[in-house]
Amino acid sequence: MYDRRRFGLAVVDNDQLTLTMLTLLVRRLLPEVDMKWACRRGRDAIERCLSVDSRPDVLLVDMSLEGLSGVEVCRQVRAATADIALIGITSFSLEHYATDALAAGAQCVMDKARVRDVCAAAVALANGRMPRTRYVSDMTAAQSHALLTTRTEAETGNVADDGSPTRSNAAAAAALLTEREREVMCLCAQGRSSREIGELLGVGESSVKTYVMRAAKKLGARNRTQAVAEWLMLQD
Known part of the structure; x- marks a missing residue:
């Protein structure tokens, strides 16, 4: 499943059982991946993404986080950097989250139960390719970052x-x-x-x-x- 390079991956999901299972399955499917960290709070994920020492190449973001939403996590991370690929994951309706998540800078939104497909998308994004999935952004991370930066400047x-x-x-x-x-x-x-x-x-x-x-x-x-x-x- 790997392309040209290894990469670091992180996960944020507010359900501990899901977080544990996702981590285990990702490690099994991508044994050479550098699992940077896993956390349950959106604010913790943002803080770690903004730190050079803990920044992953790919972040899996649960859309239904408590407190700071998954969409807002995507927005804040993407506004800060174009260097992290963002994959929105959910066990609920993809249609419910797709539009907002993609507008917030996520590259795609996927069913978290389809872990093999999520891993394939992570590999694609880490190697500069867009994943083959239904809900995928028409913008690159750099374009999304530029757009969100422009909007932030206008708002401030x-x-x-x-x-x-x-x-x-x-x-x-x-x-x-x-x-x-x-x-x-x-x-x-x-x-x-x-x-x-x-x-x-x-x-x-x-x-x-x-x-x-x-x-x-x-x-x-x-x-x-x-x-x-x-x-x-x-x-x-």
């Missing part, structure tokens, strides 16, 4: 007088849009419906809505209307 003072992100921040976020997302936003700005855009680009209407949703998040917009407004402002 780098904003316009009306409270909106500055033009430079918005432009930096827009630079993260893929070519297809840019095509979709241009067509949205022309007043085209999702169905019309899908017909023009040869994709399904649901795919168009997904592209719009991703573009909106990167632009810091709450919905399609705001995303179009942000996009038009950047074209001036």
Whole structure:
């Protein structure tokens, strides 16, 4: 299952039994992995990830942590560094967590019961490849880090007088849009419906809505209307 390099892995899960079993299974499936640590609290995981001495290459994050949520753990770690691959894991509905976790910088969200698949994803990410799984990010860790850093700067003072992100921040976020997302936003700005855009680009209407949703998040917009407004402002 290994590719070119060994790597360090860590786990945060608030259930002690699950934490113990995950650790044992990962060690069995990846006997050469450097198991850095396992902990039950999100804040402890963040602190260890920010320390050079205990920073793992891959972190498995339970989505349903008590106190600080798994999504928030992903967000804080990713805002601080692009050097750690984040895999969200859960025993509940993947759909429930996927959108928020991926927006918070996780590379993918997976069923924690499918440990072999989780290990395969960890190997892929540690070796610079995206995992083959359903809920996977369309951004690299570096892109997510840049986006979250831009948003943090806006929230902490780098904003316009009306409270909106500055033009430079918005432009930096827009630079993260893929070519297809840019095509979709241009067509949205022309007043085209999702169905019309899908017909023009040869994709399904649901795919168009997904592209719009991703573009909106990167632009810091709450919905399609705001995303179009942000996009038009950047074209001036």
